[in-house]
Amino acid sequence: MTDIYDYIIVGAGSAGCALAYRLSENPSIRVLLLEFGGTDAGPFIQMPAALSYPMNMSRYDWGFESEAEPHLGGRKLATPRGKVIGGSSSINGMVYVRGHALDYDTWQDMGASGWSYQDVLPYFQRMETSHGGEAGWRGTSGPLHVTRGTKWNPLFDAFKTAGSQAGYGLTEDYNGSRQEGFGDMEMTVYKGRRWSAANAYLKPALKRPNLQLIKGALARRVLFEGNKASGLEYEIGGEIQSVRAGREVILAASSINSPKLLLQSGIGPAAHLHAHGIDVLADRPGVGQNLQDHLELYIQQACLQPITLYKHWNLISKGLIGLQWLLQGRGLGASNHFESCAFIRSGAGVQYPDIQYHFLPFAVRYDGKAAAEGHGFQAHVGPMRSKSRGRVELTSADPREKPSILFNYMSHEDDWADFRTAIRLTREIFGQDAFTPYRGKEIQPGSAVQSDAELDDFIKEHVESAYHPCGTCKMGAANDPLAVVDPECRVIGVEGLRVADSSIFPQITNGNLNAPSIMVGEKAADHILGKGMLPRSNAQPWIHPDWATRQR
Secondary structure, eight states, X not given: OOSEEEEEEEOOSHHHHHHHHHHTTSTTOOEXXXXXXXXXXXXXXXXXXXXXXXXXXXXTXXXXXXXXXXXXXXXXXXXXXXXXXXXXXXXXXXXXXXXXXHHHHHHHHTTOTTOSHHHHHHHHHHHEEESSOOTTTSOBSSSEEEEEOOOOSHHHHXXXXXXXXXXXXXXXXXXXXOOSEEEEOEESEETTEEOOHIIIIIHHHTTSTTEEEEESOEEEEEEEETTEEEEXXXXXXXXXXXXXXXXXXXXXXXXXXXXHHHHHTTEEOHHHHHHTTOOOXXXXXXXXXXBBOOEEEEEEXXXXXXXXXXXXXXXXXXXXXXXXXXXXXXXXXXXXXXXXXXXXXXXXXXXXOOEEEEEESSOBOTTSOOBOSSSEEEEEEXXXXXXXXXXXXXXXXXXXXXXXXXXXXXXXXXXHHHHHHHHHHHHHHHTSGGGTTTEEEEEESOTTOOSHHHHHHHHHHHOEEOSOOBOTTOBOOTTOTTOSBOTTOBBTTSBSEEEOSGGGOSSOOXXXXXXXXXXXXXXXXXXXXXXXXXXXXXXOOOOOTTTTTOOO
């Protein structure tokens, strides 16, 4: 291998691993993958039930947080991003959600031509091996294994039954023809292990001699000859090095670091670059703008029966679960414990679901730091399509400095109404007969919190990020002044440079972002290779026939 590669990919995360796998399938193409993080070996990452650990370990996480959020009382919210092989797919909750079909039709309407649902469905099918999904809609031979849990706890079925009792439909596969309804949640877990993008894509690809991975490399800036990207400057072990790209440089460094790297390279809003003493190569005002995320609340209920994960919230039980997982790859350690879920519409006139539920047979914070007193269960609930928008900016021209992240959460009045609706709909679900044998008092918000003002106070104090940042290098038409990349992921205004990760989403998708991020890597690879796209699908997704007049 020489120090000239056909393609240089920055970031071994969800999209970057897929890109490395697909680009290196051709043995004549030399690919270099740069990753700042290190190995993903060890039980904290590989054991699904240990998911709260890696996202809170500086070894695996970039440690970003938002600026003081003005509409949340000045709270600073954690913004974990994976700093490890596999990126955020190695530290996330392993929940697998493609998104709704109409998400991608909306992308197309927003200028991302060729990214409609009919266009992207074949890429979702190519990337996955679905265990138990809907025939004809799911992939059966892809690198990414998608499985369902054992439903070991009766509360998982109680949640689905309660949804049915409340008048909602059931879905056999929310990643198939019908997202709307209550159903079993899917996870990127295979044979008891976290099936990250590293396990699915990167490790098989690294057996090829034409793919090289460099760990511990901090990308500093894209190098240019005139207007064309010619390579990358990076720092490793305190030394600054550079490497040349014969064809293209591809940024897959996350919705935080991809715009940061563009800005460091002179691509972004001219005034912002000037303020940091960076020469302007391409004035693209959209770089770092359009930041979106999902917020969620944990609605917690006490459980009258001692059947929840709370009984394992002690060192001895955790040790035994870990030992069983290490020896057999089975048991409670082999699940993320989000085994049932729902996607519902908040009201009549909403065409497709805009509220998501993750159900958990335990009352605890996502970071694992605070368990409720005693047995309980909870629903993570939040609106899917917030109208609030934020931004990512440089704090310094020094690549080692963290960026400034402001989500501007809850800055749109509709977001407050949407969250109040979500809380009230959740209480109704938990009030169904299916939960009667289990339902104790409401832990959070608490039954005394009822008025709009009381709910707003609770939301302001307790809402948390679902860790789904995206949108900061928006894909759109080349003549859209706020678009950063065109529909082939090419950075507008320069040559030889692309972005392919969740930062290119024009609008956030319905659900968790790992699956659509991997899909972007898969589809971008075909654009880069000039192979032509997979044939479009003719599949027609299910939309509630009475959506205009009925909420359920």
